[in-house]
Amino acid sequence: MSLEMMEQIIEVVFAILILLGAVIAVISVLGLIRLPDVYLRSHAATKSATLGVLLILLGAFFYTWFVHDFFSIKLLLGILFVFITSPVAGHLNARAAYRSGVALWKGSVRDDFREAIKQERQLEIEEIKNRN
Known part of the structure; x- marks a missing residue:
């Protein structure tokens, strides 16, 4: 196998990633269009969009590194920041929606957060009473 053929195979692999x-x-x-409530939409946006963006950035990163011999710190930092911040932002958006009273979809099976919110509110009330 020639060097030129290997380079073409590598380019195809990175194009497939992208x-x-x-x-x-x-x-x-x-998923954003079809799913019924804000929580499921947030899940679709966070999980699959994060993976999609990471694959695109990884493909671009490896392409510039192997084909053009350029190690892009900007792409690497972009991958790191998307990987860290996107799931956290999705979680915080869903949590803010829940705390502001957005109802769950009627087909939702579990609501584990309701009990935690009740306990948290009870603690806040007790703390306020103790201050006065």
């Missing part, structure tokens, strides 16, 4: 990331991002959009 295309797979784009397909997963499209699936995320379909």
Whole structure:
């Protein structure tokens, strides 16, 4: 196998990574359109969009590294920041929606957060009473 052929194979692999990331991002959009409530939509947006963006950035990072011999710190930092911040932002958005009273979808099976909120509110009330 010649060096030129190996380079072409590597380019195809990185292009597949980028295309797979784009397909997963499209699936995320379909989830945003089709899912019934804010919590499921947040889940679709957070999980699949994060994976889609990470695959696109990874494909671009490896392409620039192996094909152009350029190690891009910006792409690497972008991958790191998306990996860390996107799930946290999705969680905080869903938590804010729950705390502001957005109802769960009628087909939701469990609501584990309700009991935790009740306990937290009881503690806050007791703390206020103790201050006075």
